[in-house]
C-alpha cells in the first residue's frame with residue numbers, strides 16, 4: 396500500500412488514503428456521525444464472522460442515534476483515537492485506542508481494539524490501522540499500549556508480535572461460548588516511550 400495523502404495535523408482533519416491492490420482506494424479516517432449506520436453494519440458483520448471478539452453476533456444492538464452519540468463522544472475526546480477504514484464507500488474496519496482514564500496512576504497506559512471484516516483480512520489493513528494508533532500513542536506520550544487477544548487468534552497474535560507487542564500473561568477461560576467451551580486470552584503489551592521493565 397502506498398501512502399497517497401497525509402492531512403494529519405488536527406484530529407478533525409485526520410484522513411489518509413492508500414492504494415490497495417493497485418486499483419482500490421482505502422481511506423483511513425475519523426468517523427463522523429453520518430457513519431453511524433455503516434459502523435453498525437460493520438461491527439455486526441464482524442461479530443458474526445469470528446469467535447475471537449467478546450460479543451456474540453446478536454449482542455451489538457445500538458440504534459443509529461446511539462451510535463451517532465457514541466461517535467460524537469469519541470471524536471470529541473482528545474484521549475481517544477477512533478478510526479475507520481473505508482473501501483469503495485463501505486466501512487470495512489474500525490480500530491480504537493484510548494488512555495486508561497479512570498485513575499491518575501493509569502494515565503501512562505492505553506488500551507486498544509480492532510476489527511476488520513473477513514473479506515478484507517490479510518491485505519495489510521489491520522496492521523496499517525494499528526500503526527496509526529501506535530503513532531497516536533507516541534504523540535500522546537503513552538508509555539505502554541495494552542490489549543487482550545484470544546490465545547487461538549493466530550492472525551491477530553502474529554500481527555501484534557510483528558508490531559513489537561509481547562505476551563506477558565494469560566487470562567484462563569476468559570471467554571465461554573454458547574457450546575460450553577472456553578477460550579483463554581493473552582495479555583499483550585507494547586512499550587513505547589518508557590524503558591522496558593526488567
Ligand SMILES: CC(C)(COP(=O)(O)OP(=O)(O)OC[C@H]1O[C@@H](n2cnc3c(N)ncnc32)[C@H](O)[C@@H]1OP(=O)(O)O)[C@@H](O)C(=O)NCCC(=O)NCCS
Nearest residue numbers: 447510511516517518519520521522544549550551553557
Ligand atoms: C486480527 C485482524 C485485525 C487482522 O487484520 P488484517 O487486516 O487481516 O491484518 P493484516 O493483513 O494487516 O496482517 C495480518 C497478519 O497475520 C498474518 N497471518 C495471516 N494469516 C495467518 C494465520 N493463519 N496464522 C498466523 N498469522 C497469519 C499475516 O502474515 C500478517 O502478519 P505480518 O504483518 O507479520 O505479515 C483481523 O483478522 C480481524 O479483524 N479479525 C477479527 C477480529 C479480531 O480478531 N480482532 C482482534 C481482536 S484482539
